[in-house]
Amino acid sequence: MTDHDTGTADRDAFFVDxxxxxxxxxESTEVLEAATGAVLGRAALASTPDVDSAVAAAxxxxxxxWGRMTGAERAAVMRRLAAVxxxxxxxxAALVSRENGMPRSLSIGANxxxxxxxxxxxxxxxxxxxxxDLRSGMLARVSVRRGPxxxxxxxxxxxxxxxxxxxxxxxxxAAGCTVVLKPAPETALDAxxxxxxxxxxGLPAGVLNxxxxxxxxxxxxxxHPVVDKVAFTGSTAAGRAIGETCGRLLRPVxxxxxxxSAALLAEDADLNAFxxxxxxxxxxxxxxxxxxxxxxxxxxxxxxxIVDAVTDTVRALPVGDPLDKATRIGPLVSxxxxxxxxxxxxxxxxxxxxxxxxxxxxxxxxxxWFVEPTVVAGVDNDSLLAREExxxxxxxxxxYDDEDDAVRIANDSEYGLGGTVWTTDPGRGAAIADRxxxxxxxxxxxxxDVLGPFGGVKASxxxxxxxxxxxxxYVALKSxxxxxxxx
Ligand code: NAD
Numbered sequence: 362m363t364d365h366d367t368g369t370a371d372r373d374a375f376f377v378d379x380x381x382x383x384x385x386x387x388e389s390t391e392v393l394e395a396a397t398g399a400v401l402g403r404a405a406l407a408s409t410p411d412v413d414s415a416v417a418a419a420x421x422x423x424x425x426x427w428g429r430m431t432g433a434e435r436a437a438v439m440r441r442l443a444a445v446x447x448x449x450x451x452x453x454a455a456l457v458s459r460e461n462g463m464p465r466s467l468s469i470g471a472n473x474x475x476x477x478x479x480x481x482x483x484x485x486x487x488x489x490x491x492x493x494d495l496r497s498g499m500l501a502r503v504s505v506r507r508g509p510x511x512x513x514x515x516x517x518x519x520x521x522x523x524x525x526x527x528x529x530x531x532x533x534x535a536a537g538c539t540v541v542l543k544p545a546p547e548t549a550l551d552a553x554x555x556x557x558x559x560x561x562x563g564l565p566a567g568v569l570n571x572x573x574x575x576x577x578x579x580x581x582x583x584x585h586p587v588v589d590k591v592a593f594t595g596s597t598a599a600g601r602a603i604g605e606t607c608g609r610l611l612r613p614v615x616x617x618x619x620x621x622s623a624a625l626l627a628e629d630a631d632l633n634a635f636x637x638x639x640x641x642x643x644x645x646x647x648x649x650x651x652x653x654x655x656x657x658x659x660x661x662x663x664x665x666x667i668v669d670a671v672t673d674t675v676r677a678l679p680v681g682d683p684l685d686k687a688t689r690i691g692p693l694v695s696x697x698x699x700x701x702x703x704x705x706x707x708x709x710x711x712x713x714x715x716x717x718x719x720x721x722x723x724x725x726x727x728x729x730w731f732v733e734p735t736v737v738a739g740v741d742n743d744s745l746l747a748r749e750e751x752x753x754x755x756x757x758x759x760x761y762d763d764e765d766d767a768v769r770i771a772n773d774s775e776y777g778l779g780g781t782v783w784t785t786d787p788g789r790g791a792a793i794a795d796r797x798x799x800x801x802x803x804x805x806x807x808x809x810d811v812l813g814p815f816g817g818v819k820a821s822x823x824x825x826x827x828x829x830x831x832x833x834x835y836v837a838l839k840s841x842x843x844x845x846x847x848x
Pocket of ligand 1: 516517518519520543544545546574575576578579580581583594595596597599600602603617618619620650651701750751752
């Protein structure tokens with residue numbers, strides 16, 4: 362039996378209040394295999410009454426035993442959940458690869474082992490949340506209490522569905538919040554890994570509720586009067602709409618949105634080191650990565666050399682089935698996403714962009730949603746392909762004159778999420794990184810680490826996930842002013 366034969370069962374119920382909840386309507390979606398277009402399974406989609414039930418369950422759980430547990434007790438539950446997710450990590454990772462085309466080698470970490478790792482990390486922080494924090498103030502003794510923000514609406518996209526859910530669920534549970542997770546329809550099936558694990562780990566009813574749904578269900582959830590905090594990852598357009606809603610409601614919101622990050626190659630960059638890292642840094646998940654460095658900034662004197670080397674590297678990347686170990690570039694998530702990417706490349710070409718490799722559908726890959734890895738030269742930073750978040754395997758190589766010019770180009774983007782600097786002088790690399798207006802920058806690599814706060818500036822979003830800062834977003838601070846100690 363191959364991985365393709367393991368067929369996933371349809372999912373016709375939501376996980377609400379610790380039970381399988383029958384949908385209020387018959388609305389559903391077919392989840393398709395990105396590499397073949399075959400139906401992987403059918404999943405129910407939530408409508409507004411389903412969202413209402415999930416939010417009510419989350420509220421009851423918050424006001425019930427979960428809200429009264431100590432941080433250490435919550436940590437024990439989180440570790441049980443992590444253990445169950447770990448036991449199924451490879452299976453879950455493979456399912457995501459089939460849904461969204463992510464090469465399995467990446468999915469095993471991102472969708473398999475990262476979620477339990479995050480649960481374990483935040484379980485450790487949960488244990489410290491109840492520590493006494495008593496401050497001798499000028500007018501009072503101030504006892505600082507750390508409670509949960511409340512019911513969390515978590516809305517996630519299809520590109521790293523498990524990791525992005527974990528970045529919200531793990532700190533939320535650690536803080537004592539309860540969660541309603543609305544995953545994207547494209548990856549509705551893998552979301553049930555959380556539901557199955559929650560049931561097996563004995564998570565108290567209503568602490569984690571899962572219901573895949575479309576935009577309307579998401580909008581209803583985000584604006585629901587009983588929700589206390591919103592955590593969203595996805596497109597900048599949806600993020601703006603959600604931010605507007607939360608602004609009107611004065612509701613705390615974390616937004617992880619799009620990007621168009623730069624890989625800045627200094628004159629002294631080790632080109633081979635960059636080329637070796639290029640698949641991860643610039644084309645991870647077939648380009649369906651918000652922090653991908655899709656603009657490669659090359660010193661003008663080395664421009665042709667760098668265009669040629671990047672072209673050779675990209676052309677040689679094995680394109681294929683994401684479940685195949687050798688594959689570096691898999692298909693895109695959907696026909697719509699493939700058509701959008703090909704449309705943007707076509708528009709860029711019509712406007713004068715020179716494609717040095719790629720630009721079409723790879724030979725023999727007309728089943729599934731494949732796009733050839735593509736390199737664009739002869740454009741400047743004002744061009745369509747250098748400005749739009751393409752979300753596919755398309756890289757632009759842009760020339761710069763000197764370091765100031767390179768930093769100016771790197772910063773000349775509506776986004777500011779990732780970035781890398783390549784130089785043989787790490788001190789210089791860190792100094793250039795400081796000048797880049799972005800939430801995260803790597804020097805000679807890019808490693809999104811659970812300890813490092815992750816998020817963007819400008820149109821890349823608001824707030825941070827991961828690290829202790831990621832927990833702070835779910836913690837409600839309260840100062841209790843105790844009377845001064847009697848003398
Ligand atoms: P999207 O932002 O529309 O959807 C992401 C999630 O938000 C899904 O669960 C969706 O159902 C939900 N959603 C959409 N609109 C909503 C709203 N108004 N209120 C509440 N929930 C809402 O992303 P998409 O349509 O899947 O992809 C479109 C483009 O977004 C891509 O081409 C890509 O450029 C970008 N994108 C970025 C990321 C990222 O991580 N930054 C992830 C996915 C997509």
